[in-house]
Amino acid sequence: MTDRDALLRLIDDERSRIVQTLCDLIAFPSVVKADPTTAGPGEADCQRYLQARLERLGMTTDLWEPDGPALLEKYRGRPGAHEGRTFDGRPNLAGRLAGNGAGRSLLLTGHIDVVPPGPPEHWNTDPFVPTVRDGRVHGRGAVDMKGGVACMLMAVEFLREAGLTLKGDVVFATVVDEEIGGMGTLAMVDRGIRADAGILTEPTANRIAPICHGILWGRLIVDGIGGHAELTPNSWDSTGPVDAVQLVRHVLHGIDMLNARWRTDPRKNHPLMALPNQVIVTQLKVGEHPSSIAGRGEIVIDVQYLPHEQDALLTGGHVRREIEAHVAAICQSDPYLRKRPVRVEWILDADCAEVPADHSIVTTMQAATRAAGNDPTLDGFGAHSDMGLPTSLGQTPTVNFGPGDPAYAHQPNEQVPVGDLVACTKALALSLMDWCGVDD
Structure with a gap:
């Protein structure tokens, strides 16, 4: 059995851990507030939970509250720079798992803020009490986009458990503020968090989307x-x-x-x-x-x-x-x-961005998604995503790829299939192997 086969079998056997990680994330009510100076009730707690998970993997981490007014002055008139933002109680998180220096680095990124759930009578479940039913995980953020965040975390965990050491660095970043403009991602890029390429795990039904609106x-x-x-x-x-x-x-x-x-x-x-x-x-x-x-x-x-x-x-x-x-x-x-x-x-x-279809991160992901049982055909992400800032400002060509039907985003009874979570985790893990390289 090859390393790749063993890794894919491990992910299949331990799929319940992917589901549990997503349920843990949904349970934090990290609701973005209409008033951007006010922290959501679970934003900081969610980031601290992720920080602890990253540190158990051996990552060096950076948890910080961006300086909104300073960012605005530095980038006024540029994408992501918005008036009135403060980040008190709304931290960003970054982590780095160092390789041996002989491979390319890959950024895995996403946001942990979610939109308000709306009237409770529109939901069949409590939006912040995650429920697994009929092969789907239900709850606010299941698809947009804590499902993707859970997959990118678990992809790294499974690589470590399979005994695979990567040549290139794995960079992990989760941000706030995406749902009201993306200043959290601007702060991430300004912090110097970048890589040779990036994957933003917004929901795309596990299709590679190298463009957004x-x-x-x-x-x-x-x-x-x-x-x-x-x-x-x-x-x-x-x-x-x-x-x-x-x-x-x-x-x-x-x-x-x-x-x-x-x-x-x-x-x-x-x-x-x-x-x-x-x-x-x-x-x-x-x-x-x-x-x-x-x-x-x-x-x-x-x-x-x-x-x-x-x-x-x-x-x-x-x-x-x-x-x-x-x-x-x-x-x-x-x-x-x-x-x-x-x-x-x-x-x-x-803002928006487009990564050329023949870019090496796109072709690498196509091979990985095919091996994971997904359709490698390219697609467009019809909504806005945060891929523009790392791509243009951070010089990290970034594509969208994540689990779940994006049509469920912002809806009551938001949900993601467990099968999508497993397939996404496989594709991300294989992409890390192929892009970063494996240390023999």
């Missing part, structure tokens, strides 16, 4: 003129009232027209992405009182962009200006909005 969040503010809803208006454009609900409908129609064009625009499509870039309306707030004509409306949008659309700062500046120009054109088509145009406020710009 960039994301813009924006707020469109539409001003009408309030008035009594049941009385005859004086004028439609001067003394009012002018219904902001109708104006918002006009803007929404204009967004629909833009999306229709983007569906067939080559600049807005990529062969690895299942869907074209779109402007997705995620929030609406219109009006002030049940019997008053709405005086103001707000439309929150989520806009996707591709790596080839990035500006010189690797942000979505070109796409921001494209949206602003389209909103201005919408306003020109309405007499009232020509005088009181819609205002665009940008909330967040989360």
Whole structure:
């Protein structure tokens, strides 16, 4: 039996430990707060648990609370740099298992923050009491992305237990803040944590995704003129009232027209992405009182962009200006909005990246995933992930690869198949062997 065969058999025989590790992680309610200055109740505890596991493996570790204001000043205007971030009680974690220096290093990374679970009545189980049922692990973070974090930890543990010593270093990093912008990953890269290549274990259904979308969040503010809803208006454009609900409908129609064009625009499509870039309306707030004509409306949008659309700062500046120009054109088509145009406020710009399909980390992973029983066909990660910062700023070409259907992310009754966890752990362990090399 070869070393590889013995390793794969060990993982199959000890699959329950992968499941238990994921259950341990889910039990920490590491919920990211809407207020980025406030720590989630389980963020630090989750990182300390992981730190103890890494140190038992012989890794040197670094647990630190990033300096948000200092990072903002250093990287203002760049991806991941956001106003108002503090990390009190929200530490990042890094570990390094040194090889013998004769091989390439590999970064395994992920985030431990999770989104709030939402109304408890939407769940069939307690979101922070992990449940294993019908071959699946249920709980908040099971797929996004504590499943991936559990797999990358267990891949290293199984390599050690199989008596395999790697030539190259294994670098392990888990961050906070991903779900509200990615400043935790910026802090990781700024800390100097990098490698010759990286794997980000976001859920991809165990498909290798060497590209992700960039994301813009924006707020469109539409001003009408309030008035009594049941009385005859004086004028439609001067003394009012002018219904902001109708104006918002006009803007929404204009967004629909833009999306229709983007569906067939080559600049807005990529062969690895299942869907074209779109402007997705995620929030609406219109009006002030049940019997008053709405005086103001707000439309929150989520806009996707591709790596080839990035500006010189690797942000979505070109796409921001494209949206602003389209909103201005919408306003020109309405007499009232020509005088009181819609205002665009940008909330967040989360960057993107693409690693070439023929890069050695991609081909190495394809061979490893095939050997682990997964489909080696490349795919695109339709949402944003943190792969951009280590790839561009950290000079660590990083791909997405992790267990579970990403459609379960952020949903109630989030879940991941145990079979996905096992297959992912195998693929990661084999990737470490092939990329870093094994010391005879």
